[in-house]
Amino acid sequence: MGPNRRSAAALGALAGMVCACRDPDVGPPPRRLDVDQAQRVAGHLLKERPRPGVPADSTLGGGRLRFLGSDVRPDPAVRGKSVRVSHYFECVVPLDKSWKLFVHVQGAVSPGVLVNADHVPVEGLLPTDRWKKGQVIEDSYSFEVPAQAPAELIGFIGFYRFDDRLPVDDRALHDGANRIPAFRLKVAGEVN
Numbered sequence: 001m002g003p004n005r006r007s008a009a010a011l012g013a014l015a016g017m018v019c020a021c022r023d024p025d026v027g028p029p030p031r032r033l034d035v036d037q038a039q040r041v042a043g044h045l046l047k048e049r050p051r052p053g054v055p056a057d058s059t060l061g062g063g064r065l066r067f068l069g070s071d072v073r074p075d076p077a078v079r080g081k082s083v084r085v086s087h088y089f090e091c092v093v094p095l096d097k098s099w100k101l102f103v104h105v106q107g108a109v110s111p112g113v114l115v116n117a118d119h120v121p122v123e124g125l126l127p128t129d130r131w132k133k134g135q136v137i138e139d140s141y142s143f144e145v146p147a148q149a150p151a152e153l154i155g156f157i158g159f160y161r162f163d164d165r166l167p168v169d170d171r172a173l174h175d176g177a178n179r180i181p182a183f184r185l186k187v188a189g190e191v192n
Contacts, residue, residue: 037125044122046136050088054183059092059169060159065128066090067157067180068136076186077145077153086140087157087182089121091131098127099159099166101139108152108184115143118160128159147192157182 033041052069059066068088077083087101098120105115120127121139131137145153156179159166168174175181 033125041122041125044126044138044140046088046138049090049136050138052086052088056173056180056182058173058180061095061166061169063169064091064093064095065131065159065166066092067182070155070183072155072183072185076188077149079145079149079187079189079191080147081189082142082144083185084140084142085155085183086138089131089137089139091133091135091137094131094133095128097161098129099161102156102158102160102165102179103141103143103182104156104179105143105153106156107150108154110150114146114149114153117141117143145187149187149191151187153185153187154181155183155185156180 049068050071053071053075055069056067066089068090070088071086073084085103100118101121103115103117103119104113105117106113119141121137126137156175158168158174158179165178168178168180173180
């Protein structure tokens with residue numbers, strides 16, 4: 001086999017391996033939800049606007065989505081223990097593409113992401129392109145507070161799709177990188 005044929009064969013084998021390496025959790029969830037999944041989604045569609053412990057009023061994507069605020073439990077958090085966070089959104093105008101929610105938790109006075117909790121909203125079951133006008137959505141998740149966490153954490157949120165971020169409409173309500181400061185959290189316990 002000549003050098004060009006070997007190169008072509010190697011390239012073909014590499015392409016086959018790359019195509020075979022698939023993350024089953026990447027991509028949209030199944031279009032049909034089973035009964036349990038549909039009930040879980042229904043539990044995250046609120047009948048009225050919530051009164052979050054950390055209220056907000058930020059719009060994204062030219063007024064298409066409204067961020068209403070967050071709840072964080074427990075507060076203060078304990079190093080090495082789990083924290084439950086809920087964010088609330090209102091769909092003002094439906095999105096035509098699915099955007100993932102990014103969550104960056106970092107020290108309040110030090111840069112650098114300590115926890116990255118990016119995900120498709122509502123346990124991966126309700127991508128943003130399925131949100132309907134007027135719906136109020138509660139998206140909840142948990143993360144473990146790092147053992148080396150500083151005394152105060154700040155959580156930034158926003159939406160992304162590949163390398164694009166959904167713009168936050170009011171420049172004063174984000175950090176310059178379309179990240180909304182969604183919550184602050186005191187941290188207790190011994191630093192390990």
